[in-house]
Amino acid sequence: MTTDLFGEIAIHPGRRIAGRLVDVLATPSPDTFETAPVARLALGFEGVPGDRHAGFIRPAGGREPWYARGTEIRSGRQLSIVSVEDLAEVAAAMGLTEVAPAWIGANIVIRDVPRLSFLPAGTRLFFDGGAVVVVEGQNAPCRFAGAAIARRTGAASAELGFRAVARRLRGVVASVERPGAIEAGGAVAVKIPEQWIY
């Protein structure tokens, strides 16, 4: 990989990775935290219509301590994307057979993209059929996810354990750049943008 220099800043060029779309999921209603597999995910500009995280605007929460809780802010959290490999690492660290993407509210499950949770902001995922989503940032484990794992596995320690173990392995959040329907089993072209350290 060649690196350009601009003054003292080293610019790492963009590149592409090929992944697979393993599963697509949505919340059965906006009140549910866990998701359930669906035949297809119809992505609109607002995310997954009817899903808990659909919408352009959301109330600020614990992840944004610089806002008063409940402040209306732009939502960059329409979609939760996780990888088979990262969740397997989480499960192993917790002594569990699996951590199912549905338990932690994932919408899109991908494999073959190494360290998916580190895909930088601005990464584009191109799906079969034309839908494109843009990574907004690393997702942070929340207590809802830990509680769901505890409930599903009977491992009471999971409620707090998940938060510590899943840090940097819990996938990314993303917005829809170009709407379209996506189905499990297809290809995903992952376009990493140029990067540098500011």
Add this chain to the structure above:
Amino acid sequence: MTTDLFGEIAIHPGRRIAGRLVDVLATPSPDTFETAPVARLALGFEGVPGDRHAGFIRPAGGREPWYARGTEIRSGRQLSIVSVEDLAEVAAAMGLTEVAPAWIGANIVIRDVPRLSFLPAGTRLFFDGGAVVVVEGQNAPCRFAGAAIARRTGAASAELGFRAVARRLRGVVASVERPGAIEAGGAVAVKIPEQWIY
């Protein structure tokens, strides 16, 4: 600056920089490319109401060669942010006394933030009064800006020259995360996110 490691990935921690808001500008109508200074910029979730680049959705153009021109996509280009220092460097390289932010359609002019054009995606700018915008990416020089400079300065070579010279010095594009009104002369707290090279 300490750097954490996650496996082989070096994580550079987030940090804050203090800048100054020098000027705020908007297009007089959606048909104009050049902006003009305004007393205050009332930022809504859609950007600057009535400005050329306001809106959640925009047609794809030459910057997104992976879409057919005109395809409706999410807009991450509501705001153009430039720095006094970067534009002084552009002007010097072009042999001009100045490149005015208005000529190239800037909305927000900042000083005291080194290499502003390299603020990474996910950087938040907190303005006096509560408005917050999020950097979406580096802006790329376009022919409109070069043409405007040529018209304003009489330097015919500027039309093409700007594109080459202003690469990586043309500022960033941003979205509004929290609406609010901003006025020239205030402070800007720049919050750089964690970074790593994927």
